[in-house]
């Protein structure tokens with residue numbers, strides 16, 4: 747059966763948008779308020795940042811390991827982003843959805859496009875910055891990326907922002923509290939029993 751089983755009970759929520767827009771910040775706040783929601787841990791070939799732990803922030807893989815996971819169809823989606831590979835492990839997502847959980851993916855735009863094919867019922871929310879200038883300030887303010895990495899991410903962001911209208915919902919992350927409450931409302935809308 748295709749991964750988007752019509753019998754699936756849980757809801758798949760995809761948060762996408764440019765790097766630095768605040769997806770991770772919003773997800774952590776969502777999980778504080780809804781600890782029973784499940785955040786997918788991605789695999790990546792990028793090097794860990796300070797404080798990131800294998801199996802918690804990401805599964806940190808070599809390029810060879812990542813290729814093996816692709817070959818074994820262990821990934822629900824994957825993409826190359828700013829010189830590294832990123833992908834969503836399939837099994838935990840399918841298992842949590844089957845158990846009726848709300849599952850969150852925090853992924854870039856190419857992967858979010860693939861999810862439309864594999865999980866047509868997923869709801870995909872594009873997070874926008876108030877402006878490109880604010881996005882740049884957030885990327886720099888985070889202090890986690892080199893100047894080269896920031897330049898790559900900003901270049902990528904220009905393309906990603908043009909794709910916003912493809913997604914089911916668009917949400918501007920201006921005031922964090924406002925954006926969080928809009929996001930919770932959007933997700934809970936989909937959790938209401940349907941007639």
Ligand SMILES: Nc1ncnc2c1ncn2[C@@H]1O[C@H](COP(=O)(O)OP(=O)(O)OP(=O)(O)O)[C@@H](O)[C@H]1O
Nearest residue numbers: 765766767768769770771884887888919920921922
């Ligand atoms: N609404 C907001 N107002 C001000 N600062 C914010 C807001 N949302 C997030 N930030 C800050 O912006 C920076 C980037 O946020 P975050 O790391 O969550 O982005 P991201 O979209 O998850 O990035 P990536 O895709 O690279 O993981 C962080 O320093 C965070 O504290």
Ligand SMILES: Nc1nc2c(ncn2[C@@H]2O[C@H](COP(=O)(O)O)[C@@H](O)[C@H]2O)c(=O)[nH]1
Nearest residue numbers: 765788824825827832833834852853854857
């Ligand atoms: N397509 C996927 N994109 C992913 C996944 N996990 C994270 N990401 C996105 O990659 C960029 C860069 O992340 P960073 O941690 O290096 O800042 C960002 O947009 C993430 O949302 C994934 O499994 N698939």
